[in-house]
Structure formats: C-alpha cells, structure tokens
Amino acid sequence: MKHVKVLSVLLLLCCAAMAQYKVPAIDKSPMDMIYYPINYPVLKIQNKVSEPLMARIIYSRPLKNGRSVFGELVEYGHIWRLGANEATEIELYKDVKCGTETRLKKGRYTMYAIPYQDKWTIIFNRETDSWGAFQYDPKKDALRVDVPAQKLPEAAEAFTMQFEKDSTGINLAIVWDNVKAVVPFNFQNN
Numbered sequence: 001m002k003h004v005k006v007l008s009v010l011l012l013l014c015c016a017a018m019a020q021y022k023v024p025a026i027d028k029s030p031m032d033m034i035y036y037p038i039n040y041p042v043l044k045i046q047n048k049v050s051e052p053l054m055a056r057i058i059y060s061r062p063l064k065n066g067r068s069v070f071g072e073l074v075e076y077g078h079i080w081r082l083g084a085n086e087a088t089e090i091e092l093y094k095d096v097k098c099g100t101e102t103r104l105k106k107g108r109y110t111m112y113a114i115p116y117q118d119k120w121t122i123i124f125n126r127e128t129d130s131w132g133a134f135q136y137d138p139k140k141d142a143l144r145v146d147v148p149a150q151k152l153p154e155a156a157e158a159f160t161m162q163f164e165k166d167s168t169g170i171n172l173a174i175v176w177d178n179v180k181a182v183v184p185f186n187f188q189n190n
Contacts, residue, residue: 029062029084029159036163036170036185052093054170054187057111059088061158062176069177070115079123079133080113082174083159087112087130097169097186098124099145109142113174113181120149120174120181145183152178 035041036055043049062084067073074080082088088111098104109124112133124143125136152175159176169186 027060027085029060031058031060031085032161033058034161034163038163038165054092054094055096055163055185056091056093057088057161057172058086059159059161060084060086061160063159064155064157064177070179071117074115076116077114079136080115081133082111082113082161085131087133087136088161089128090124094187098143099147099184102143102145104143112136115149115179115181118149119146121146122181122183147181147183149179149181152180154178 034057035053037043037049037051037053040049040053040056060083070076089108090111091108092104092106094106096104096106104124108128109126110128110130112123112125114121114123122145123141126140126142127135127137130136155178156175160174162173162175164171164173169184172183172185174181174183
C-alpha cells in the first residue's frame, strides 16, 4: 500500500511538471546545414556517394524582412558572423587551398566576414562554439581571404550558403539581399 501511495505521488508530480513545460518558439533564423559533396547524407544512405566528404557548414538563416541588409543591418567594415545567432561553423575533412595559394588545414573553424561594397574578407577562426561575433578574437584567425562581392539582379530573402562545383574545385556561394560573395576552395592535389 505504501508503494502505491509513493507511485501515485510521483505520477502526480510528473503530470504537474509536464503540464508546466512549454515548447520553445521556433527561431526566426532557423539553423541549416550544407555539405560537399552536395546532399552527402542522402547520397550516403542511397549508396550513391562518388566523392569523399570534404566539408560541412552549420549556419543560421536570417530573413531580409524588408530591411536594407548590407551597409545598414550588416555594417560595412565590421566583423559579421555570416548569418544569425551562433557563429557559422565549417568543418573541413581534408586540407584545402582557399583562394589562390593559401592552405587551410582540415578541422573545424568559425567563419566570419568583414563585408565591404566591392569585396568581403572571409575569416576562418579557430575559436568555435560561439554566439555572434561578440567575442571574436583576431589572434585566433587561421586564415583571411578577400573575395569579390557582386550585385545580383534580384534580392534573396533568406541568407543562403551553398557549395557549387566548377572546373577548378568548389565554390562556396554566400548570398543575401542583392549581394553574392564566392569563396573558392580546391580540395584537389593538397
């Protein structure tokens, strides 16, 4: 009988705790993940992988929501986390040549950018698991590379990152509003 009373009390406490639990609201800037090879996890379960896993990026996707993005929301000449919320992270599964000659060792990095009207400085930083760019430390930079910024004829509502294959390697296209910056990667012959 004593055990029944104890179980009844525990059941009531559990029910009370469950009744008070609230599911968190959906984030305004949902997190997303991209791979190279593109759609790697799907290809893997379908046994259609033709290239080894080379890179994965985890990032949040803010929306334009009628705002002027570059030069206002994202200030020119200031460090930016490349998205929203947690700073964007890239994991490289192989050494890579980024830009023309600069090598970046395989590993996990936080990615930042310093946008300007005509170019962006892309930064790969060794400090990971950070929120925003509030504690960005340039002493922990592994690599900085300048890439051109180009105007697009049409604005993208959601901040987007995607890998694109070309004849010399892989490009990481970073698109938001009416701006696109492309970071070249070459995983071949490292």
